[in-house]
Amino acid sequence: xxxPHRGSEAASPSRWLYIVFKRGPFSSSALLFIAFCLFLxxxxxxxxxxxxxxxxDSMGSCGVDLGYVRxxxxxxxxxxxFLGIRYAAAPTGNLRWRAPRPPLPEPxxxxxxxxxxxxxxxxxxxxxxxxxxxxxxxHAPRAPTVDWSEDCLFLNVYAPGGxxxxxxxxxxxxxxxxxYMNGNVAAYDGADLLRQGEGALVIVEIQYRLGVFGFLxxxxxxxxxxxxxxxxxxxxxxxWIRGHIAKFGGDPTDVTLWGESAGAGSVMxxxxxxxxxxxxxxxxxxxASSTFLPPQYAFDDPIPEEIYAELLRRTGCAAxxxxxxxxxxxxxxxxxxxxxxxxxxxxxxxxxxxxVVDGEFIRERPSQALARRRLNANHLLALGVTFEGxxxxxxxRPEHDTATYLEYVFPKxxxxxxxxxxxxYHGVGDDLQRAVAIVGESIFICxxxxxxxxxxxxxxxxxxxxxxxxxxxxxxYFPSRDPAPAQRxxxxxxQRAFAGAIFDFARSGALDEKPTSGxxxxxxxxxxxxxxxSPAEMLFxxxxxxxxxxxxxxxxxxxxxxxxxxxxxxAVGQ
Numbered sequence: 001x002x003x004p005h006r007g008s009e010a011a012s013p014s015r016w017l018y019i020v021f022k023r024g025p026f027s028s029s030a031l032l033f034i035a036f037c038l039f040l041x042x043x044x045x046x047x048x049x050x051x052x053x054x055x056x057d058s059m060g061s062c063g064v065d066l067g068y069v070r071x072x073x074x075x076x077x078x079x080x081x082f083l084g085i086r087y088a089a090a091p092t093g094n095l096r097w098r099a100p101r102p103p104l105p106e107p108x109x110x111x112x113x114x115x116x117x118x119x120x121x122x123x124x125x126x127x128x129x130x131x132x133x134x135x136x137x138x139h140a141p142r143a144p145t146v147d148w149s150e151d152c153l154f155l156n157v158y159a160p161g162g163x164x165x166x167x168x169x170x171x172x173x174x175x176x177x178x179x180y181m182n183g184n185v186a187a188y189d190g191a192d193l194l195r196q197g198e199g200a201l202v203i204v205e206i207q208y209r210l211g212v213f214g215f216l217x218x219x220x221x222x223x224x225x226x227x228x229x230x231x232x233x234x235x236x237x238x239x240w241i242r243g244h245i246a247k248f249g250g251d252p253t254d255v256t257l258w259g260e261s262a263g264a265g266s267v268m269x270x271x272x273x274x275x276x277x278x279x280x281x282x283x284x285x286x287x288a289s290s291t292f293l294p295p296q297y298a299f300d301d302p303i304p305e306e307i308y309a310e311l312l313r314r315t316g317c318a319a320x321x322x323x324x325x326x327x328x329x330x331x332x333x334x335x336x337x338x339x340x341x342x343x344x345x346x347x348x349x350x351x352x353x354x355x356v357v358d359g360e361f362i363r364e365r366p367s368q369a370l371a372r373r374r375l376n377a378n379h380l381l382a383l384g385v386t387f388e389g390x391x392x393x394x395x396x397r398p399e400h401d402t403a404t405y406l407e408y409v410f411p412k413x414x415x416x417x418x419x420x421x422x423x424x425y426h427g428v429g430d431d432l433q434r435a436v437a438i439v440g441e442s443i444f445i446c447x448x449x450x451x452x453x454x455x456x457x458x459x460x461x462x463x464x465x466x467x468x469x470x471x472x473x474x475x476x477y478f479p480s481r482d483p484a485p486a487q488r489x490x491x492x493x494x495q496r497a498f499a500g501a502i503f504d505f506a507r508s509g510a511l512d513e514k515p516t517s518g519x520x521x522x523x524x525x526x527x528x529x530x531x532x533x534s535p536a537e538m539l540f541x542x543x544x545x546x547x548x549x550x551x552x553x554x555x556x557x558x559x560x561x562x563x564x565x566x567x568x569x570x571a572v573g574q
Contacts, residue, residue: 021064035564036303064247068105069113075161080248084116087240090151091209096328097216097225100153100236104289112466114185116154117147120336122181122211122353125172130395130408130559150213150332155237158190159248160199168251172197172506173283174205175234177261177292177471179351181211192478196495197503199441202250204241208233208266212339218308219300224324227299227358231269235361238270238282248538256506257377258287260353260474265292268366268451269355275363276374278387285509287502290470293366293447294572295410299368303411304314307342307352314338347408349439366447367569370454379509380458381501382448382530386468389440405435410442412571424564427557437561444470446562449554449574452530459511460530461501462552464541465489465553477502494547497524498540535559 062075064082072083088100160169172193176183197203208214214230221227240390242252261266267288270278297303312318315334317326321480326334339353345354357365406413406421413421422477425434452458463473475482475500482488501524505511511527528536528551535554542548 009098013264016360027531049135052107056303063109066244067245068103070109072109073157075110077161079157079191079199080157081191082112082159082248084112084257085157086153087155087206087237088153091153091213091229091233093331094149094328096150096213097221097229097324099226099229099232102330114220115153115156115184115543116207117149118184118186119151119152119207119210120148120213120332122179122339122340123343124179124181124392125348126344127347127349128394129130130347130400130411148336150336152207152209152379153164153233153237154185154203155246156185157205158194158247159250160194160202163249168246168254169200169202169249170507171202171245171250171252171253171255172202172342172503173238174203175208175256175257175259175266176205176224177259177262177263177290178210179292179294180215180230180262180354181351182542183210187481188478189480192480193503196477196499197506201503201506202245202248204237204245205251206234206237208237211343211353211467212311212335215355216308216311217299217356217358219306220324221308222358225363227304227356228269228361231266231273231355231361234266234270235273235278235282242280242282244427255283256285256287256509257283258289258393258502260289260507261292264288264290264293265294265355267291268293268370269362271299271375271451271454272363272366272369273361273376273378276369276372276376278376278538281376282404283377285381285506286377287381287383287505288448288451289383289473290450291382291442291451292444292572293349294354294443295412296357296362296365297573299358301573304356311338314342315503348505350409357499365569365574367450367566367574370450374455375454378455379505380452380455381457381461381505381511382452382504383461383463383473384448385473386462386464387436387440389436389438389443390467391441392439393432393435400433400435401431401436404433405438407544409439410568410572413462413568413572414571417568417571420564420568424561433552438571441558441561442471442565445558447563449559450566450574452528453532457529459505460525460537460554462537463498464539470481473498489542491542491545491547492538494542494549496522497547497549500524501538521545525549525551527551530554548553 002008008411025492044312062080063070064070071082071085073080077359086103139273175189176188184209185205188205190205210230210231217227226232240389241255245252256269257267267286268291271286312323315327315338316328319324320326343352402422402425403418405417425438428434428437452460475488501511527538530536536551536552539552
């Protein structure tokens with residue numbers, strides 16, 4: 001039976017007492033005892049209502065008690081929104097560059113109706129030359145222009161309205177992209193996912209530390225802190241979900257982890273975390289949209305050490321007696337500005353602060369870990385776009401030949417390996433087109449296939465609507481946040497086939513059967529699993545105003561180029 005709304009006649013204790021006293025043949029002592037019991041039950045009922053999100057007939061509030069804090073969200077019959085839920089303590093002061101800690105208790109009831117401040121934002125590389133910090137040392141750090149905070153470890157929860165207590169729906173967790181330098185939950189409206197999923201899922205979106213705050217590395221830091229702080233934030237949020245999502249109607253044992261770009265890279269990192277033996281399991285299915293795997297060196301490799309040393313110089317901490325203590329005491333605004341300045345000095349389209357192999361949470365290079373096929377989930381859906389690399393190549397500098405470009409992006413390639421790379425891309429267009437193919441295939445496309453081979457029965461999809469650039473698929477999941485809606489292919493059948501696959505997979509982990517709901521019935525054919533021997537992919541495209549959704553096979557020439565990247569995986573840090 002559905003719980004009555006607070007304030008309704010059925011929930012009134014006076015109504016209950018009227019029935020008891022008016023109609024029941026009881027003695028006065030029995031009546032007093034019954035009245036006491038009823039008041040006690042009503043009090044317990046009120047507490048229970050506070051613990052479970054409840055719907056209202058119109059816009060109203062609903063509450064949830066997380067133990068350390070009580071939140072009041074915003075609820076309608078359609079959905080319950082809880083925005084800006086704190087899942088970890090503020091990672092400031094002595095907690096800067098340490099693993100996340102549980103939140104401190106907060107009194108009263110806090111409003112959960114406003115998007116949280118974003119984490120400090122960074123920049124991708126803009127330098128036309130290889131990384132050379134001496135170029136920018138005379139420049140004052142740039143001031144961030146967005147409303148950010150170092151205290152940014154918050155998440156959003158979107159649940160269907162009017163859930164019954166005890167409801168356990170599958171949970172879909174979104175990790176935003178942005179090259180581990182940018183991004184926030186406010187840019188992605190979880191209500192879009194809830195509506196397209198027909199209210200059959202609970203949606204969670206998480207923020208995590210970015211840039212210098214989330215992915216600084218080095219031996220000194222590892223000895224008194226942690227590299228990969230941003231990945232540990234994600235892990236901590238997943239543990240929060242396991243402990244609390246049932247209070248929102250979600251099933252903590254039925255979680256799908258999904259991300260795009262660096263969010264998909266994060267999904268890969270969480271799959272191999274703890275040697276693929278995270279216990280208890282935090283998710284059972286994974287969706288990787290444009291898997292992102294830039295060079296991932298060991299925490300004490302010369303490149304992360306050079307970045308750490310440069311940060312010390314620019315913050316005035318290089319000569320301090322305890323250099324890391326000096327960094328922890330530095331003003332967050334100084335660090336955020338230095339983060340922007342240093343990141344921009346990286347080679348065009350590359351990213352300075354990214355995950356490393358720390359020997360603990362991430363124990364080996366991703367390609368090594370994936371080859372062992374020990375993973376923290378059992379099911380995978382991998383998606384990509386046609387031209388992943390276009391956004392990361394400077395179109396005004398096409399004069400770099402292929403060898404030079406390879407050396408700039410991957411400085412640890414040997415001369416012989418560079419020549420092999422030149423040969424691998426010999427037949428791919430002109431210099432600019434080869435550069436686009438190199439960055440797109442090495443960092444996005446080929447790592448996606450490496451991830452696919454680690455699973456027994458994965459699914460592969462390709463978004464190819466022109467121009468097919470990196471990130472162009474995201475507005476189909478989050479249409480209300482589309483910056484250019486006129487450019488989106490506004491076709492309901494295509495939308496149901498493409499975005500609907502996400503929700504079918506999150507509910508069952510299978511796409512090779514008849515769609516599980518009316519939402520995805522239509523133009524999408526049966527979707528077979530992908531394998532190296534039968535590399536079937538679902539193509540999502542258009543011809544004029546008509547959708548094209550059909551099976552294709554992975555291009556054999558692409559496989560050959562991916563084999564080159566596999567052969568040099570150690571040199572490129574993958």
